[in-house]
Amino acid sequence: MAVYTDVSESQLTAFLADYDLGPLLSYKGIAEGVENSNFLLRTGCGTFILTLYEKRVNRGDLPFFVGLMEHLAERGLSCPLPVHTRAGESLGELSGRPAAIFTFLEGMWTRRPSAEHCRAVGGAMARMHAEAADFRLHRANGLALADWRPLFDSCHGRADEVEAGLSDEIAAELTFLEANWPADIPRGIIHADLFPDNVFFLAGELSGLIDFYFACDDLLAYDLAIGLCAWCFEADASFNVTKGRALLEGYAAVRPLLDEELAVLPVLCRGASLRFLLTRLYDWLNTPEGSFVTKKDPKEYLRKLRFHRSVDSASGYGFDTERMKA
Numbered sequence: 121m122a123v124y125t126d127v128s129e130s131q132l133t134a135f136l137a138d139y140d141l142g143p144l145l146s147y148k149g150i151a152e153g154v155e156n157s158n159f160l161l162r163t164g165c166g167t168f169i170l171t172l173y174e175k176r177v178n179r180g181d182l183p184f185f186v187g188l189m190e191h192l193a194e195r196g197l198s199c200p201l202p203v204h205t206r207a208g209e210s211l212g213e214l215s216g217r218p219a220a221i222f223t224f225l226e227g228m229w230t231r232r233p234s235a236e237h238c239r240a241v242g243g244a245m246a247r248m249h250a251e252a253a254d255f256r257l258h259r260a261n262g263l264a265l266a267d268w269r270p271l272f273d274s275c276h277g278r279a280d281e282v283e284a285g286l287s288d289e290i291a292a293e294l295t296f297l298e299a300n301w302p303a304d305i306p307r308g309i310i311h312a313d314l315f316p317d318n319v320f321f322l323a324g325e326l327s328g329l330i331d332f333y334f335a336c337d338d339l340l341a342y343d344l345a346i347g348l349c350a351w352c353f354e355a356d357a358s359f360n361v362t363k364g365r366a367l368l369e370g371y372a373a374v375r376p377l378l379d380e381e382l383a384v385l386p387v388l389c390r391g392a393s394l395r396f397l398l399t400r401l402y403d404w405l406n407t408p409e410g411s412f413v414t415k416k417d418p419k420e421y422l423r424k425l426r427f428h429r430s431v432d433s434a435s436g437y438g439f440d441t442e443r444m445k446a
């Protein structure tokens with residue numbers, strides 16, 4: 121359960137006094153997510169999400185995140201909208217943390233993604249990339265290649281507590297990625313955390329995207345690599361090529377992929393795996409015992425990383441150039 125900061129009824133009532141949302145009826149911590157504290161909030165005006173921003177979110181980035189959600193919603197992409205105070209503010213302070221209230225998005229995330237879910241996610245990701253292209257704000261990726269080594273340095277001494285030899289394996293992977301990371305492929309604003317728990321479906325249709333708090337400027341195909349990692353593996357760590365093909369086809373139907381992007385997909389997937397391996401490793405070693413959060417397993421991403429090392433072209437992810445041209 122991700123609630124790092126407690127909120128008392130009197131604090132919340134005082135916070136809500138700036139909004140036109142009617143009286144507070146109830147609120148409770150949400151048992152999902154790992155980054156921020158989220159509460160399901162019911163007021164006289166309906167159901168909302170209250171978010172208190174925690175460790176990895178910089179205050180200075182909040183206008184980018186909130187503005188991006190507003191921009192995408194204006195373009196017809198379904199995502200939470202910040203609720204404004206009577207004074208027009210979308211960000212405030214609650215229990216010593218930056219805080220905001222968002223509209224509630226109907227739908228549920230899927231625990232068992234099918235190929236059709238993957239196709240829908242690919243399409244939504246490509247639409248997000250296209251619609252965000254003219255968003256006025258920018259944000260460098262705070263978890264890009266250059267940030268992985270310092271993150272590793274902060275926990276490499278204890279990495280072997282998770283698996284023997286892990287420290288050496290990560291060090292070798294970092295060296296490979298630093299020497300082989302692509303540069304000259306299309307860039308833009310990416311979601312950077314489009315995992316199944318951040319995509320809602322309702323009656324079988326994709327109903328919206330949430331959790332834009334890693335969104336940033338980066339390689340568009342890196343978002344696809346994150347998607348392949350997050351959506352297309354089975355519980356036994358095998359890669360499902362049918363799901364991979366569906367995700368890539370769903371994306372390419374909206375924004376065709378360049379040969380240069382397809383060529384570097386295996387490297388981008390290795391990078392995406394290492395990025396989530398490292399943040400999970402850091403959290404695994406540093407989250408205090410007794411915290412109200414379900415820690416995510418770093419070894420899941422070690423297994424994914426090892427798979428990507430065996431792939432040498434986009435066809436290994438199911439991409440079929442002839443089929444896409446047909």
Ligand SMILES: Nc1ncnc2c1ncn2[C@@H]1O[C@H](COP(=O)(O)OP(=O)(O)O)[C@@H](O)[C@H]1O
Pocket residue numbers: 122150152153154155156157158169200222223224225226317318330331333
């Ligand atoms: N706008 C929203 N509408 C409905 N549910 C939401 C909304 N925002 C968050 N949630 C719920 O809160 C959970 C955690 O939100 P998320 O943004 O993923 O948190 P974190 O930033 O901590 O990862 C989601 O899995 C979802 O159940």
Ligand SMILES: N[C@@H](CCOP(=O)(O)O)C(=O)O
Pocket residue numbers: 152153154155313315317318331396399400416
């Ligand atoms: N998706 C990341 C962790 C970030 O969690 P989220 O709740 O913000 O999606 C992972 O799986 O490691």
